[in-house]
Amino acid sequence: MPHYRQVGEVPPKRHTQFRAPDGGLYAEELMGTDGFSSASSLLYHRRPPTALVGAEPVTAPDVGLAPNEPLLPRHLRTASLPAGGDLVTGRRALLANDDVTLSVARPTQPSGLYRNAAGDEIVYLRTGAARLESSFGVLDCRAGDYVVVPTGTTHRWIPLRGDDSGDGSDNGSADSGRGADGGQVAALVIAARGHVGPPERYLSATGQFLEHSPYCERDLHAPAAPLLAEADEGGADGVEVLVRQRTGLTRYRYAHHPFDVIGWDGCLYPYRFSIHEFEPVTGRVHQPPPVHQTFAGPGFVVCSFVPRKLDYHPRAVPTPYNHANVDSDEVLYYCAGDFTSRKGAGIGAGSVSLHPAGFVHGPQPGSVEASLGAESTDELAVMIDTFAPLLLAEGARACDDPDYAWTWART
Numbered sequence: 001m002p003h004y005r006q007v008g009e010v011p012p013k014r015h016t017q018f019r020a021p022d023g024g025l026y027a028e029e030l031m032g033t034d035g036f037s038s039a040s041s042l043l044y045h046r047r048p049p050t051a052l053v054g055a056e057p058v059t060a061p062d063v064g065l066a067p068n069e070p071l072l073p074r075h076l077r078t079a080s081l082p083a084g085g086d087l088v089t090g091r092r093a094l095l096a097n098d099d100v101t102l103s104v105a106r107p108t109q110p111s112g113l114y115r116n117a118a119g120d121e122i123v124y125l126r127t128g129a130a131r132l133e134s135s136f137g138v139l140d141c142r143a144g145d146y147v148v149v150p151t152g153t154t155h156r157w158i159p160l161r162g163d164d165s166g167d168g169s170d171n172g173s174a175d176s177g178r179g180a181d182g183g184q185v186a187a188l189v190i191a192a193r194g195h196v197g198p199p200e201r202y203l204s205a206t207g208q209f210l211e212h213s214p215y216c217e218r219d220l221h222a223p224a225a226p227l228l229a230e231a232d233e234g235g236a237d238g239v240e241v242l243v244r245q246r247t248g249l250t251r252y253r254y255a256h257h258p259f260d261v262i263g264w265d266g267c268l269y270p271y272r273f274s275i276h277e278f279e280p281v282t283g284r285v286h287q288p289p290p291v292h293q294t295f296a297g298p299g300f301v302v303c304s305f306v307p308r309k310l311d312y313h314p315r316a317v318p319t320p321y322n323h324a325n326v327d328s329d330e331v332l333y334y335c336a337g338d339f340t341s342r343k344g345a346g347i348g349a350g351s352v353s354l355h356p357a358g359f360v361h362g363p364q365p366g367s368v369e370a371s372l373g374a375e376s377t378d379e380l381a382v383m384i385d386t387f388a389p390l391l392l393a394e395g396a397r398a399c400d401d402p403d404y405a406w407t408w409a410r411t
């Protein structure tokens with residue numbers, strides 16, 4: 001996220017005396033990436049953000065990672081997993097490798113304060129609305145939003161329901177998330193080991209989105225004033241922050257609330273981008289998945305399949321050809337619309353499919369013929385392609401459809 005932003009009060013020159021009305025100095029914090037060599041922001045706290053008063057190890061849940069053996073395509077019916085918990089500790093891990101962990105959550109409670117020190121997180125809201133509160137301020141998010149939370153951002157997630165979710169008019173979303181799901185938040189969490197952002201080919205040498213990019217700066221939304229500027233002190237027990245480090249979890253307790261920021265500026269902050277703002281690239285014949293790419297991460301990419309005109313060659317076959325992704329595992333999170341290429345496979349909103357390297361996949365029987373002459377599709381889906389094999393976690397085993405692998409052989 002290379003675009004400069006300033007919210008609240010900051011001094012005219014960095015690293016100079018910046019005083020509160022009572023004459024005391026504000027505490028400057030630099031949050032930066034890649035060893036002072038990449039994006040950073042400067043935050044100004046009322047009180048030092050360093051005042052640790054306690055730290056305890058937290059036992060991370062065993063997600064039971066196991067190889068996908070025998071090697072099979074999978075259909076995970078994530079909508080069958082129960083709702084509950086919060087968007088941080090209530091996640092059910094589905095698939096993971098050393099680069100990325102994919103989880104789902106249907107939170108019903110606000111989370112505690114949380115900071116992922118191992119990598120960036122992309123939280124995609126399939127349904128519902130939620131508020132991201134962080135040291136950078138408030139970001140109201142709704143169905144269709146990808147919410148990018150940079151490594152090290154102290155934040156919490158608050159599910160919103162009904163009138164709490166705002167008017168829904170600011171991001172062009174076609175789905176306010178208050179439909180058949182009654183406002184229930186359903187989210188996919190893409191937790192990277194490292195940093196995510198737009199593909200480099202979309203950007204100029206100085207980081208501006210180029211004309212061929214399917215989205216640009218105007219489509220990205222970040223926290224704005226007013227800041228939370230929490231003045232609460234932690235009391236005897238301190239303010240708890242759950243920290244995910246590369247080796248596990250730690251619960252910190254701080255003397256001062258980390259949301260006591262009165263201003264910040266820089267190029268590193270949480271932001272949201274609605275999938276409904278992604279402008280699809282179409283062609284006379286079938287376009288390959290890279291035209292749908294939305295984000296790049298270390299060892300994986302994220303693509304958006306959105307409603308669009310279909311291929312317009314007079315003899316076009318709009319349904320994808322069979323394909324062998326020999327260097328990647330392919331995950332699709334089906335969000336809305338009619339998934340015609342998966343006809344007869346039981347795929348629905350909330351389904352996750354895994355088509356691993358080594359398995360040649362394509363449309364289900366009858367899908368190709370049924371697609372001929374079609375001029376548009378209303379499908380909405382998020383795809384994650386990983387370059388290393390994905391392991392199955394307990395959440396995948398809990399909602400695995402045992403019949404899916406055999407659906408291509410049905411006539």
Ligand SMILES: [Fe+2]
Pocket residue numbers: 323330355361
């Ligand atoms: Fe595919």
